[in-house]
Amino acid sequence: MFDQIFGNYLVSVNRLTSQQLEEVIEQEKSVRVKLGLIAVAEKLMTQEQADEVNRLQAIMDKRFGDIAVTKGYLTDEQIGHLLKKQGNVYMLFVQTIIDKGYMSLEDIDEELAKYQEKQGFTHSDMDDLVSGDIDRTVKLFLPNNSEFCNRICGIAIRTIIRLIDSGAYVSKAFLVDELKVDNCAVQKLEGDYAIYSGFAGNGNSLLRMASIYADEEFEKVDLDALDSVGEFTNCINGLFASEVSHENVNVDMLPPSFYENPTTIRGKQFCVFPITIQNKVVHFILSVESEFSID
Secondary structure, three states: OHHHHHHHHHHHOOOOOHHHHHHHHHHHHOOOOOHHHHHHHOOOOOHHHHHHHHHHHOOOOOOHHHHHHHOOOOOHHHHHHHHHHHOOHHHHHHHHHHHOOOOOHHHHHHHHHHHHHHHOOOHHHHHHHHOOOHHHHHHHOOOOOOHHHHHHHHHHHHHHHHHOOOOOEEOOOEEEEEEEEOEEEEEEEEEOOOEEEEEEEOOOOOHHHHHHHHOOOOOOOOHHHHHHHHHHHHHHHHHHHHHHHOOOOOEEEOOOEEEOOOEEEEEEEEEEEEEEEOOEEEEEEEEEOOOEEEO
16 A cells, blocks of 8 residues: 555655556566466466455455464465565555656655655554555554554455555544534444544545445446445445454444435544545445434
């Protein structure tokens, strides 16, 4: 996600064009080999084992390596070996820009320093950003909030990247008491905690998410499209509910609610997390143990 976040910053300050960024990210794809493919090439796993882990990833909120270790196919040491071969996202991004002659290393370092200052990030924060770890990156863009906020948002981003758009990226989240949107799909979780989460958008911003998840091309954000968004929200909340159940935390998911016309979301400092999916910004909405209503 670093390449999308920092790359779009470079576009915003006119150090790269949108076309150049697309070319850089496209070229990265040709060298960012999947961990399973490397494991098979290194003869550490069979193709059948790699395929099984890939299938499990579709229903489990875990990395390929974590699942492979749990299944006994790989050791932690072998995962470390494979990750080194896979390459660092930051270095791949930087090397690609330099190879294409778009910027020098000095130029990139200068812009990184400016970006760090603009975001108010510490040196430790920048280490998290360039690490390539989604959880470490997501926390940088969230306000100081509850542990559940960090966990649910992390699950949401990982699930979006895995099932909707591998090029999705986040912007700074913010806390508000009121948000006006054109449409949204929201689900309540009740039990040991009262949680509301879902996706809101303006215009047709939710359309690509709905179409990709349903594997059906919607023409507008109607109730059918919002039903798909609601099912995707249910998938995220299901992963969260399953995770916390192992900690003796019980939450039950109610059916998602859909709003296809302009509406106002109200609450007490609920979290709004902007996520860019295929050049459209959608808002992941999250309220934990707080006032929340939709008019």
